[in-house]
Amino acid sequence: MREGILSLHPLVVDLDGTLIHTDMLHESALRALRDNPFDTLRIPFWLLKGKASLKKNLADRTDFDATSLPYNQDLLDWLKQQRAHGRKLILCTASDHSIATAIAEHLGIFDEVMASDGATNLAGKHKAETLEERFGHAGFDYVGNSRADLAVWQCARRAVVVNGSANLARKAGGYCEVTHVLPSPGRGFTTWCRVLRVHQWMKNLLLFIPLFAAHQFTSPDTWLTLFLAFISFSLCASAVYIANDLLDLESDRQHPRKCKRPFASGLVPAWIGVALAPLLLLASLTLAQHAGGDFLPWLLFYFVVTCGYSWGLKRIILVDCLILAMLYTLRIVAGAAAAGMGLSFWLLAFSVFLFLSLAFVKRYAELEVQLLNGKQKTHGRGYYSSDAPLVQTLGIASGYAAVLVLALYLNSDAVVKLYRAPEFVWGAVPVMLFWVSWMWMRAHRGEMHDDPLVFAVKDKASLLAGIVFAGVLAIGTVGWPW
Incomplete structure (x- = not known):
């Protein structure tokens, strides 16, 4: 000017x-x-x-x-x-x-x-x-x-x-x-995607995990039900993300990356978020009623837990990571409820330990950022920067526990019933060992995104590990053609 x-x-x-x-x-x-x-x-x-x-x-x-x-x-x-x-x-x-x-x-x-x-x-x-x-x-x-x-x-x-x-x-x-x-800064399509955190919707693909785990791919009605559940869950998650951003403005503004979020930076006025969140929740509940099964109660339970997390649970050390692991696992439970499928002990145990490890990755990455900025305590959290080594230890132990559960599952009778060539499925174990170790190695080097799943879909090694993991399961399912 x-x-x-x-x-x-x-x-x-x-x-x-x-x-x-x-x-x-x-x-x-x-x-x-x-x-x-x-x-x-x-x-x-x-x-x-x-x-x-x-x-x-x-x-x-x-x-x-x-x-x-x-x-x-x-x-x-x-x-x-x-x-x-x-x-x-x-x-x-x-x-x-x-x-x-x-x-x-x-x-x-x-x-x-x-x-x-x-x-x-x-x-x-x-x-x-x-x-x-x-x-x-x-x-x-x-x-x-x-x-x-x-x-x-x-x-x-x-x-x-x-x-x-x-x-x-x-x-x-x-x-x-x-x-x-x-002039005011422009608010284009990208801005509104950031408001809704559309990139986080990929987490809701976890709703389809029970379908793949049970090898039930042929029912169009089940696919349609899960698609409606996915959209419903995504809209509900966006409503919660908006509420969380509005309640966490000061903490976000003190973070080197979160300060650029639309509400924290002032790019989008807070009143828009206050008006938008209930509309998204209403749309989510309307779709949930059409998803059928017991999906709606689980969606409401997810909403209540996330509200509790936003209002105070995220400020309690360790409890915050346990809640995050629960929220990831709830997506799998909700997907099974929508499709009318049962859930095995193995899938739930594997999910809890794996997502607990990823929750600790997220918290560890935040602590490393605070440490680099010379801050001894994270704003709006109960952690001190000096807690980072312990959080790292807990996270690695949780990740390896998930791999152990996977190995034990592969030795169960359920594998023989689901896979034609179960011996090939054992290849999933070293892949998971590599990926868990790789994620923590990147976090230790300070190269981890705030959200490990967002990091994983952009990381070439993680994508390659995912392809190999899926390939091993596919070969185990259909058998090796020789």
Whole structure:
């Protein structure tokens, strides 16, 4: 953005959606929901006293980290230039005064803070009247982002439009001179895929595992049922991912990669997530009813467990990894329920140990990142960076336990009934030994993605191991043609 003409007129800057890519009222409400759920029941009563009262009560009951907010860096750099040229900067926001003050103190570029005080909601006409009374008509320049700021631009000398549409800029230009326009970052198809975490849907292919394990490939009705179950489970998982992202904003912002997630970065407003998650869940439940079998109860159980994980279980050491392993295994159980199939002890035992190992991989990778960044404790988790060696040991032991279960299964009578050439199936054991060891080797070297399954589908060695594993099982099933 080009530098504006030096002016002695003060530059008044809005906060929500302008200086930061988020809304502090929405974030305060989400923190209250996470930390003090019963306080959210009091929101309607606070709102009866006015929006300013609501903001003050939420601000008084929640904490936030001003250093981790998604600031509009382009605007912030321009404001620093204006201040360097002697311009007086004023932060004027409808957010509560305590929040605005904390942000101003962190940035250190504002000469004054004007904000809601619990009685007056400093937005729209109230903000315009306050600024006009203080500086006079056309006695200041104003930086804003929404239709509510049009009332302020009517009494401003110049306008800077940030994160607003072209139509908003035209309307602002009808009241005063628009000197700068900073367009909002685009939200294309890729952004919405990231919001839904579509790449995580591949985990739900686990629903088909019982079908393959039982060698029942010929029923079109079963395939259709599992397909509906897959879509239903995926939509439910996306709803939970959104809820988890909204409740974990501060922790994500302190992570080198998670800080780029759509909600954490402010690319997508939090209110969209609040509206989208229930719609996804409703669509998921509707499809689940058509999937048949006992799929719906297991889907609801998955939803309840994941909500418990998001609200607090993920902050309890070891329990978080056990819950993650359970959530992976629940997908297999739900697939069997949808298809009306039974589950063997061997498949459940193998799944629990394998997914527990992968859960420990995920946590170990996060601890390694924290250690490299010089942090002794992970934000929003119960682990210390020094716990990494123990987590590694537990994870490797769990992975090898899964391989042991697989080896014992191959010595059972069930293998003889399912496979024509069971001796070939033993080749799956060294493949699994290699893959478990390989995953932990990559994690130890700091090369592991936050999610090991996402890493595995992109890793050539893992893909090759998967092909060999499937090939060995296929040969064992149909026999070797000689």
